Amino acid sequence: MLIFIGLGLNDEKDITQRGIEAAKKSEEIFVELYTSPMPNINIQRLEDTIGKKIRVLSREDLEEKSKTLLELARRCVVAILTPGDPMVATTHLALRLQAEQMGIKTRVIHGPSIVSAAPSFAGLHVYRFGPPTTIPHPSPSYRPTSFYNTITQNQARGLHTLLLLDVNHEKKCYMTIPQAIEQLLEIDKEKILENRILVGIARVGSNKPELR
């Protein structure tokens, strides 16, 4: 059996009671921290709470080498702890599909996700949000504009847009809010962002969240 357990937003305290309970009953426990950064997480404290050793998975372990993980899940109860809500990340969705196709039972234990926490923390209504999108790190050969299209389309319908900022955990490269604004202004040839309010949110779920 393969159980995906959401770690939530900020640190090891954002996992639910249900998540702790399921982890305690699992035979092998892994954690994945590259799909979203949880800079304040303390694995040691999480191990103390669960009472078991937790092994950290790399992107490779979860993607190219997923077979090893799935074979283990065929024989025993394997838990994978993941940031936010487990199924929001494409990687985990793909792994769950693979498992189900192999006849391995799966279970999902939800956690607080940035997709619902950020809009609600900002005091905005969720039914006024169009699809969220990510601002990727630009490179000389890759300057995507799809996030801008999402904003313009949402704006045309009078909807807010949740912009997630790119994370490249392997390169320790986390986009900052000023970098994101710079990219937004550069791409805004049609000036649709002029006189619009941009809300910057950081560290949601921590004891000191920021909103500007």
Next chain:
Amino acid sequence: MLIFIGLGLNDEKDITQRGIEAAKKSEEIFVELYTSPMPNINIQRLEDTIGKKIRVLSREDLEEKSKTLLELARRCVVAILTPGDPMVATTHLALRLQAEQMGIKTRVIHGPSIVSAAPSFAGLHVYRFGPPTTIPHPSPSYRPTSFYNTITQNQARGLHTLLLLDVNHEKKCYMTIPQAIEQLLEIDKEKILENRILVGIARVGSNKPELR
């Protein structure tokens, strides 16, 4: 101080460790269960975990009589436990605004929300979702169609729609999936729902979630 703590999706086990910790440190603890049903919640067990008495708030307590609650929050640390993520419900957002305007500090402890859990549980990508909407209970004098407009607009952009089903906790009136489908088909004069896939989800976050 006024702390809003999310209870999550299903029962008293869906609160985060952070939520439990904050509730333990609060002087007065309330729970609100009318914005979303949590049929499996056991208040007694939650009181045992937190080690304090929890008082149940009615809609009236939170809306018309909110002054009493706010006066209490001015003098001591008050926690309000709420289903899902606390700030998704308009009522709590309004209360938080009132508190801030009165100079009372507020804090939000996020919980798993249906807004992110349902799409991810269904295996669908969150960036393919337009705004969510609610199918209300119809009455002879009130047959709203706004949910249908949201669906058509989302569909025109190739986006999924999360349809929440109406809850009238005071009348113990919870819309079922067949009732929702009936309303959808009745309103679908343009036949845009013909040959579309509808995914029905129930009891997300419980040990036995349903997906059809």
